[in-house]
Amino acid sequence: VVSRQEAKVLQSYNHLNQFLASSNPDIVAAFADHLDAASVEQIEAIATRLQALRQAREEQE
Template identity: 45%
Template structure:
């Protein structure tokens, strides 16, 4: 999974149609409203107005998930983060919520009931975190360690 991107959408929550539209844009790249609409209507059982798609695209822009480039009479929509970056943001958000809601004792109790593969994964994650922190420390200028500015 990639590192967290420097940019973060204003709101991470997405509805089903918002997520589906993002998936379309991640798959096909920047697209006009009409292109997104036609991809959504590839499902013959779906009934959806083009104006509704435009509303959702605008809402995704307000949430910070998309940018819009108005070229002539067409709007060209593009995601602000990649699919992998979005997954990293969502995983980070879920982890933060979990850590805020659960005590260290409860987490330790969960660990007692994990299978060996899960325990090995957690140990690998802990090693990766320690390595990343050590690497960050090694890259800091010396004056930061002394408390100088």
């Protein structure tokens, strides 16, 4: 069972992956260059949470 917050994190991760997959590197770099510190922290928090979710999933298997 996934919490509402975890579901939002997974949805955000999927959106980010879709953006990265459909964009060329120059567009992604330009986007990343314009992020403010709070946005960067949010992306880092998402990545950290996803790593924890993946690790927990692997441990269950």
